[in-house]
Amino acid sequence: MKTIPENGLDHNDILDEMRGYGKGDVNYRDSKTWSLVYHLNDEHTDFLKQAYGLYFSENGLNPMAFQSLKRFETDIINMTAQMLYGDKKTVGTLTSGGTESCLLPVLTYRDMAKAKRKLPFKPEMIAPESIHVAWSKAAKYFGVKIIYAPLKSDFRVDVEAVRKLINRRTIMLVGSAPSYPHGVIDPIEELSSVALQYDLPLHVDSCLGGFLLPFIEKNGGAVPPFDFRVPGVTSISADVHKYGFAAKGASTVLYRDMKYMKHQFFVHEDWPGGVFASPALLGTRPGGAFAAAWAALHALGESGYRENAKQIMDITRSLQKGIKAIDGLKVLGQPDMSVFAYGSTDEQVNIFAVGDQMESKGWQIDRLQKPEALHVMVVPGHSRIIDDYLTDLAQAVEFVRSKPELASKGNAAMYGMIANLPFRGMIKKEVMKMMEGMYSSRGQMPMSGDDNPLLVKMVSKLMHRFKSKS
Template identity: 35%
Template structure:
């Protein structure tokens, strides 16, 4: 990292803006649908509602939602309430508004660890830090997000990754065999990021109930959209609190909820588990401090924007979005199937596509796409190209499929060579 001389100051907005634009000039063309992850779009109106609401509450701090910013507090309660309703949570459930999937997952894993500790109080020690004791563990399919590894790293937990079945969903029997008395949680994704399919949540719920395990459903990508895919009749599998073994669930507003970043939610079947996630301290001169999130200060704008977008879209808006996203994904899938040599690695439950080739090195194809200005998303096992589609990607569909067909033909004609590419998020 380079040391930059501290700015002298006094630079006016026009110059600041032109500099910021200039340094971003080489950014990938995400507005043109050439970036397959990181960014999401429903339509221009949803974007504008989120933007306006965000900046109307730009300075408010959601940390002060109970003592100063009552409006933010009320909006946050309502957003969480909408989630409890959407995800079929029972009476007594509760949730928290966080900055993203990683934070939601971290808090849920802290709650699960503390629940294990409470259940085993006096009977066993917990955590790897305890000399001689084996670490507590989390059992999850290989496809679960690295946010679980991050939480495990910070809390000295062990991660056990299970294989998949042929349809690339978590193998529940393999997961069952990996659990033991020190398992604090089992995980299912809805959907998983790499292949875009929803793990068998019903079977995981049965396992959780049978063995008294905590089941966390990571619906970070799809949570706020999948119920609408189901409602419009796309046969999207259920994944939420309607299954009795689901004890916590994470769902990001800033992905397919189409709300401005940073915005996620994490829900607990029982408010006692929200209390377990909550960090409390009272040792310093300023008195009691408590947050159900890792963050202290939180952007009030993100809460206000989520409230505004959810109320703007509502059931009809999200169903309409589901229709458009579904039709676009079907069109991408049909286009991919029409290209000689392409194999879809999974049938998308939502809008994530993952495909490769039995005859060509798909990374060499990805390299050709990159040369044509696309940022290729890659998977490693199996070797594949990956895209998380939102409405940003609809105008680019024809160009994408045409460039892909050309890239396939070129690799077939010229040979693969060394792509130099490797899968990375």
């Protein structure tokens, strides 16, 4: 087990060692990855580092002490509100990321409901099956039951099903703009009518699309209404650290009016440490992330965001066209922006086996379940690799078609089993065990150790138990 060195080490030696650890990481700079990092270019990253560095030590916990950070926050919220067609009444807070921007509205609307009426029962929120997993986390953290509404065949939520799920326990509705898995925008206008009819708040999770959809629309693209122009929308989350191309640790949660957001605030007047007030989830808030987000918005400007949106959508269209042209593949639904999923139309072509082939060619592939698919999230750097990706993909599909047995081998078999096992609780239990290993003092990574990844063992164990039960 590692201990703190007795004496401090040489800075260069420390940095060298740290660089060494990064060598095995996913290399997003070669544009072979499709998630996790929203990299624009090295020049922009260097600029963000400078902006971050200027406020590296400052703490947004106390806006009186660091008025600079409050200024950044107010400016970022106002710019985002204006981008999403809010008005003078629109308010919001900067948060540490999309998850915090999804957690907070659940707390807010739960407490708002409590302030309005007695809730002798567990409150419920209604969300599409495709809603980001951060909302299940919010439900768990804040004691709210999440009721999933089914999707229609176009992967958008079935609004009539939402309506039928509303009851006296319901405290809020949620929709995505767009959803992470399929990149489609839920019918926000229809959800808005239902929300207004039942006097319920409606949150739009636009963590992914908030800083891209407005510029696609300004470029003349068709974007279904999702922002404050839709009357029943009471709040929106939009991440600056995704398509806003800020440094990590910056998102926004906006409310149509302070009458909603005031339920988000926390004040404790009797703490021996002093009267404490906090607008969001964190205590200490990183000044660097505030500064880099402010800098990103000013460095790119509307024209920069529009240019990026154009490039990103050009790449997306080329990729989708190329994927559709490959015999045996289809794009799922009609994605509204640069995030989408594609799957197989041919029983002989197992899409997870295609994913394995792509990984063997050096691509980092994300997989979806229900239905099984591979996932794409486009950033400008992908312009360099469109042709290579499509060539490799066409070859991968042909290879898998010629060897259908690949579907029951390696990672394809593992992911297929995970996706299709009926006893989901067993998967949860095994994943929990894996987490305990990873966060133990050994920091055991699932893929390390012997040549059989822990996940493979885990799934074979699951299969064994499944078989013995069936």
